[in-house]
Amino acid sequence: MTPAARLSAAMEILADLDARRRPASEALKDWGLSHRFAGSKDRAAIASLVHDTLRRRAGAAWLMGTDAPRALVLGMLALMRGQDADxxxxxxxxxxxxxxxxxxxxxxxxxxPLPDDAPAAVAGDYPEWLDEALVEAFGDDRAAEMQALATRAPVDIRANTLKTDRTALQDMLAHLAPVETPHAPHGLRILPGPDGRGPALQSEPEFIKGLFEIQDEGSQLAARASAAAPGEQVIDLCAGGGGKTLAMAAMMENRGQIFATDSDKRRLAPIHDRLARAGIRNVQVRTPRGAEDPLADLADSADCVLVDAPCSGTGTWRRNPDAKWRLRPGSLSGRVSEQERVLDRAAALVRPGGRLVYVTCSILPAENDAAIAGLLARDPRFTAVPDTEWLAQAGLGRLADVSRKTGYGLQLTPLRTGTDGFFIAVLSRSA
Known part of the structure; x- marks a missing residue:
């Protein structure tokens, strides 16, 4: 396909998104199935055009005076790719x-050019109804913070220290030109190419052998915030596919015990192969069955409970730019209710003197500080651990200088830390 034909395809897919209100991944897949003549490079280039347009949707619409799919693509070419009218x-x-x-x-x-006095929601490319929440989170910095969240994300990986170390892995993957992540001690970063594509990492021999996992640096830092140590009993309450479970198991050197579960057993399915590939032996996967609580025998017993809470995913908009335009106030309030329930469940699992680590991939205070404030009001046994204290325990002291301090934790953002938008808070249970 010619570059011009790819543009037409991107406009067609964006029109489909407007008409059917569905994830971009579904629309791209359906387009590929109905246009089998398009090769893999064509499909990747079209996906990049669509995602870049969604990253700059508000700015492009403002520039062009309309949000029609054609106008959005043309505006994106000017704003994000720096192409002039000719x-x-x-x-x-x-x-x-x-x-x-x-x-x-x-x-x-x-x-x-986009005018300097464009509204923050236009300059930062986010839904206007979120402006009040973003003022609370970032104040006058919100446009700059959100501009960073509208850029392309790099690909981060974590060296599996049960099998190798970062230096050795960097040498093995030299053909991909990885660089060390600035904050996570075992991370490497691979920058996307000009078309936004990253390498096919899951085909690399080192991945197949379990020498590394694909994991954003922010997620790596969240796992390290648990300070999971050899011999401890740890619960990963919202384990999903197991990224943080694997990271903590490596921190624990395969000693002690991690119990990994999730309310959705379908999300847990990939964890088994990942554990085997990584050579991890200290994880029990507790798959839910019906109404039975898979952790019923673990009340008041855990040294650490990690809650990677269900959330809006606003911190991952670099990777999922269509999600910011599909988010609605009703879905946000539903997530807040889920977070309250999961925090209460986690609190019941922490032993006296133990800790609860609360993590979201959100930048919204309602899902972060407000959730912690709610638990502290409901359960006076818990207190927030000062960030300087838990950062020192996790060996991440320098992170305090770059992340944004909140009432109860730390907010990581692409602008400040170069990571996805993660919130981390640590609570301690009294005896």
Whole structure:
């Protein structure tokens, strides 16, 4: 396919998203199935166009004066890819499979930069209804914070220290030019190519042998915040596919016990193969069955309970840009209710003197500080551990200098820490 034909395809897929209100991944998959002539490079380039447009949707609509799919793609080319009106016009020449030629009005708009006084929701490319929450989170920095959340994300991996170390892994993967992550001690970062694509890491021999896992640096730091130590009893209450479970097992050097569970057994399914590949032996996977509580025998027993809470996922918008336009107030309030329930469940599992580590991939105070405040009000046995204390225990003291302090924890963001948007707070239970 020509670059112009790829543009037309991206416009077609964006029109489908507007009409059917579904995840971009589904629309891209369906388009590929119905256009089998498109090769893998074509499909990847089209996906990159769609995702980049969703990253800059608000800015592109403001620039072009409309949110029609064609206008959004053209505006994105100017705002995100730095193409001028002549370069865009060369792609839109009206030839077979190419978009129609630019109108005079489109040329005029593409020649103008986004104004400095554009509203924060436009400059930061986020839904306007979230502005109040983002003012609470970031104040006058919200546009800059959200601009960083609208960029492409790198690919981070974590060396499995049960089998190798970061230096050795970096040498093995030298053909991918990985660099050390700035904060996580066992992480490596691989920057995306010009088209936004990352390497096929799951095909690398080192991945197949379990020498590394694909894991954002923010997620690696959240696992380290648990300070899980050899010999401890740890519960990963919302384990999902097991990324943080695997990281903690390596921290514990396969000694002690981790109990991994999740309310959705389908999310747990991948953990078994990942544990085997990584050579982990100290994890029990407790799969829920019906109404039975798989952790009923563990009340008041855990040294540490990690709660990677269900949340809006606002901190992952670099990787899932369509999610920010599908988020609705009703779904957010539903997540807040889930967080209250899971925190209460976690509190019942922590032993006297133990700790509860609360993590979200959210930047919204309602899911972060407000959730912690709610638990502290409901259960006076718990107190918030000062961030300087738990960072020192986790060997992450330098993180205090770059992350954003909140009332009860730390907020990681792409702008400040170069990670996804993670919130981390640590609570301690009194005797």
């Amino acid at each position: 370069a865009i016009a060369a792609l839109c020449d009206g030839s077979r499979f190419a978009p129609a030629p630019l109108s005079d009005a489109e040329r005029e708009r593409l020649a103008q």
